[in-house]
Amino acid sequence: MLPDTPKYQGRRRQMVQRLRQDRGIRDEALLQAMEKLPRHWFCTETLLDDLLYDIDRAIKIDCDQTISAPATVALQTQLLEVKPGMKVLEVGTGSGYQTAILCEMGARVFSVERQKVLFEKTRRLLSALGYTAKCFLGDGYQGITEVDYGPYDRAIITCGAPFIPEGVMSQLKVGGIMVIPVGDDKGQKMYRIYKEGDDPEQWRQECHGDASFVPMLPGRNY
Numbered sequence: 120m121l122p123d124t125p126k127y128q129g130r131r132r133q134m135v136q137r138l139r140q141d142r143g144i145r146d147e148a149l150l151q152a153m154e155k156l157p158r159h160w161f162c163t164e165t166l167l168d169d170l171l172y173d174i175d176r177a178i179k180i181d182c183d184q185t186i187s188a189p190a191t192v193a194l195q196t197q198l199l200e201v202k203p204g205m206k207v208l209e210v211g212t213g214s215g216y217q218t219a220i221l222c223e224m225g226a227r228v229f230s231v232e233r234q235k236v237l238f239e240k241t242r243r244l245l246s247a248l249g250y251t252a253k254c255f256l257g258d259g260y261q262g263i264t265e266v267d268y269g270p271y272d273r274a275i276i277t278c279g280a281p282f283i284p285e286g287v288m289s290q291l292k293v294g295g296i297m298v299i300p301v302g303d304d305k306g307q308k309m310y311r312i313y314k315e316g317d318d319p320e321q322w323r324q325e326c327h328g329d330a331s332f333v334p335m336l337p338g339r340n341y
C-alpha cells in the first residue's frame with residue numbers, strides 16, 4: 120500500500136475544494152471523509168499521481184470493474200443524506216472506497232458484492248483499515264439474504280441497474296431513501312427514491328442527471 124504523503128493529502132484538499140466549489144457538494148461530513156481517506160489505498164492500477172485524485176476519473180480495479188470517480192461518489196453520497204448510526208445497504212462493494220466513506224460518516228454499512236475475488240480482497244482491506252462494515256458475497260438484486268440485518272435506513276446501488284430492484288426496496292425502511300443509477304449501456308440516470316410506503320406507487324422518484332456505471336449483473340460470480 121502506498122503511504123499517505125503530504126503530496127497526496129494536498130491533492131485531496133484540491134479535490135474537495137473542487138467538489139465544493141464546482142459541483143455543489145455541501146455535505147460537510149462527506150467532504151471531511153473524502154479529505155481524510157486516501158483514495159489511492161483502494162486503487163490497484165498504478166497511475167500518475169495527478170489522475171488518482173481527478174474528480175471525474177473512474178479507475179480500473181480487479182475483475183474489470185471500476186472505483187467510481189470522486190465526483191460520482193460525492194453526488195451519490197450527498198443524495199443519500201447519511202446520518203451517524205444509520206444502517207446503509209450498499210450493492211457493489213468493489214474496491215471498498217464508497218464503503219469506507221460511509222463508515223467515516225458514522226454509518227453502519229452492510230455491503231454486498233457478486234465477484235468473489237473483490238469480495239475477499241476488499242473485506243480484508245476494510246478490516247485491516249479498522250472498518251467494521253459487514254461484507255457479503257451475493258447477488259445484490261436480492262438485497263442481503265444471509266442474515267436479516269434490515270430494514271435499512273438507506274440503500275446505495277453503485278452499479279447501473281436496468282430497473283429498481285424490488286428485493287432491495289423490500290429491505291428498506293418506510294421513510295428510507297435509495298440512490299441508484301438506472302439505465303443500460305446506452306444511458307443511465309441517477310435517481311433518488313423516497314420509499315413513502317410499501318406499495319411501489321408510493322416510491323417517489325427524483326432524477327439527478329446522467330450517470331455512467333458498470334452494469335448491475337444477475338447472480339454471483341465465484
Ligand code: SAH
Pocket residue numbers: 184185186187210211212213214215216217218231232233234237257258259260277278333334335336337338
Ligand atoms: N462502490 C464501488 C464501485 C464498484 S463498481 C467502489 O467504490 O469501488 C460496481 C460493483 O458492483 C462491481 O464491483 C460489481 O462487481 C458489483 N456488482 C454488479 N452487479 C452486482 C450485483 N448484482 N450484486 C452485487 N454486486 C454487483
